[in-house]
Amino acid sequence: MEFEDPIKKFLGYISSRKFMLPYCGKCDKYIYPPRNFCPFCGSRNLEWREIxxxxxxxxxxxxxxxxxxxxxxxxxxxxxxxxxxxxxxxxxxxxxxxxxxxxxxxxxxxxxxxxxxxxxxxxxxxxxx
Amino acid sequence: MHENRYWVVGILRVAIIGAGMTPIRRKWDRGSRELALMAIFEALDMAGIGPRDINGIFTVPQGYIIDPEDVDWLATQHLGEYFFTDTKAQAMVEIGGVSSLVALKYAAFEILMGRCNIALVYAAEKQVVREEWNPQRHMYLLYLVNGFYGPLDKRYGIMKPIVYYAMITQRYMYEYGVSREDLAYVPVVLRKHASMNEKAQFRDPITVEDVLKSKVVCPPLHILDCCPTSEGAAALILASEKVAKDLGVDRVYITGIGEHHDPTSFFPVYGSATEFPCARKAMEEALQKSGRKIKDIDVAEVYGPFSGTEVMLYEELGFFRKGEAIQAIKEDRTTIDGEIPINTSGGRLSLGHPPHVTPLAEVYEIFLQLTGRAGQRQVKDAEVGAVHAEHGAVNGSMVMILEKG
Structure with a gap:
């Protein structure tokens, strides 16, 4: 299975001086530490947003x-x-x-x-x- | 989903028939194996059995900041050979501060299953101290301990959990109006207990003023609010109720086990830093399993490596209402003749705190209390005890209820 490590992705953004987090539109929640699913509803449909x-x-x-x-x-x-x-x-x-x-x-x-x-x-x- | 509705009180009844512990010290001139054997033979002698009677060996790693000389990942195998005994189960368990209590749980379950008749649970811990530090030999340890704080927090160079404990304490003081002076009563009371324990690392009485004048390590925590660096070992001998009765020795029964791990690591991202759901849930489960109520507990050992969380845990475990423990401590209600004697051993701050050994050292103290062997610090008529341990910065907790046999 393809897996893009969300921690690596987060740290990649940080190194370019951007603080981005996965966001679950269904729960209206920001996710930290960054995960590839929403810990509240389980959705994999997340969007990276700048805080x-x-x-x-x-x-x-x-x-x-x-x-x-x-x-x-x-x-x-x-x-x-x-x-x-x-x-x-x-x-x-x-x-x-x-x-x-x-x-x-x-x-x-x-x-x-x-x-x-x-x-x-x-x-x-x-x-x- | 996680509830166990089919539990019958009385199913869990595993005997502790022997307990041993070395004095806890900053530095021992003996290695981890020798320390382990000191504690193990004390426990065997108390149980009146020999090493070849053991058919289960359960332990934990020998520490984190440790010289390669003291590391033995196959310690149970080596001990099995040394004891020249056939065993039905061996394990080394690791999950931070609760490790040796998890090892004890596993051993108890093997006894309950009837797979082991007599099981040994032990822990021996060593530390590389400042004067032994050798950059060539020990440098990797810096990166090893830094890694405990996960891929994000470790980037800030965190080396010890005190950073989180200090912030949890600061936040608790802020939310509950606890003053710096109030907090200083915690180490003072624990030291009073330790002054009666010949195995404690620190025994000279201290005052509130001593605490306030001591060096600030990680504000608001001063050095006297902190557990010391410690080495030592502890061991327990477990047996089924039948074997214990046949042997006819003094015994204490494990009658309740509770364990809960919150979905957090060090600092709660979504929840409150001043609440420890894991501690509450572990105590509730342990009480439910044993059919006991919090009021039935006569003496308790609580895993508080720093003064702040010590107070908070007295509340989260249910001994006091939220925000009221500090007043109880100031009024000597947690001392040996108080309403609920807690950490009669001297606790982590004064008994000393080798974290892998601590849960067994706590059981050792309760074993002494429930078998009337606690000498000067004996709690009168103690029949029910509780032991608590935690890992992370109270991210997970275990509680065991122990009862006089």
Whole structure:
């Protein structure tokens, strides 16, 4: 059977600085980690869509072992699309707050021996703030 | 679809007739095999039998961050030869932190099926510590442990699950109004228990202030909120009810087993990070199988490698209502003479935490409690105990109900 690995496809998009996710029109759900079927209804009829890039900081901490990846904040972002993803977060731990709005960006890093692009999120100043 | 409606309480009744455990330490000057034998012979002596009486051997890997010298993927075969005993079943089981409890489950089922009369379940764990680190010999371990976090998260260089535990804890504190100082009572109470356990890795009392002043490892978690790096071994001898009665030794029965794995890996993508459905479901199933209620449990061992999830698990397992466990801990209601003594061994933070050994170390503690062997930390009239283990960052859980024979 033909099988296109959705994780590989996702990472391919990330390396060209695009954050795309499979989307199930029947359930109106975005799928993460990327799968070749909808985990809610089982449909294989999925469409890759680019996310809005907006989300809220759900939880965060600092990287305790900056061996393969540079030191800094790691966090979980709840995307407007309704999924939570792990990401590097820009900013100092002390300045960040749960619930603060963040926007998508990308960075180039060397993880171990491999040079790669990863997504990161940057805090956004709230309107009027 | 997954419900078992045909269960009859009483079907599951497998005896534990011997238990052994080495002291838990940061570093042992003995290899994994020697540690295993120390624990195994303690358990055999307690059961009053010899190695050739064993006809089933069940174990787990010797750790993750481990020197090749201590790795033995054919450990059961080698032990079967050493014991010079014919066996009807052998297995090495691996599924993270619940591994040795799954090995125990498998052994119990082989006894129930009548395939094994007397089974050995053991775990021995080693760790490569900082001063032993040799880049040439151990470099691959970095990539091996990084791989636990899956193809997406591993790209952020995660090496230890504490990253997830820290975020789960932060979110729990935020949602339930738990302060940093509140959380510090968890390690303090566990240390109080460990001070009465000569096999515990850390026994000197600590205060809330000590916890707050200790180094921040992964905020909000300080080093005293964390389990240490540990080595050690534990072993259990299982037998059918009939064999146990014929031997006439002190025994504890496994009467309930619950197991549930949520469809998550480390951080829940769709659900809440402050709820552990797997723990709730595993406890519910174990209670249902044994015909017991949560109120019947006299003493419990809970798998909490960090203070935050320890508190959360007391709630998810049903000992306290959501958001109320921390108050109970502060009021000493989880200590040896409290309403529900939990982690009388000292728990993962103070007993020490070799993760592959921990579930058996927990059963060892409950075995001591239910057979009246727990000395200074004996819970009075303890007859029903519970053991919990989890894997990932509480992505899956197992619970066993143990009862005095």
């Amino acid at each position: 809005s890039g907006r989300g809220k900081l759900y939880a965060f901490t600092t990287n305790p072992d900056p061996i393969l990846f540079p030191p800094g904040v790691l966090g979980i972002v709840e995307l407007d699309e309704g999924v939570k993803v792990l990401s590097r977060i820009d900013g100092k731990y002390e300045d960040l707050k749960i619930g603060m709005p963040v926007r998508l960006d990308f960075m180039e890093v060397t993880v171990g021996r491999e040079k790669m692009v990863v997504h990161k999120f940057v805090p956004v100043k709230e309107e009027g703030g």
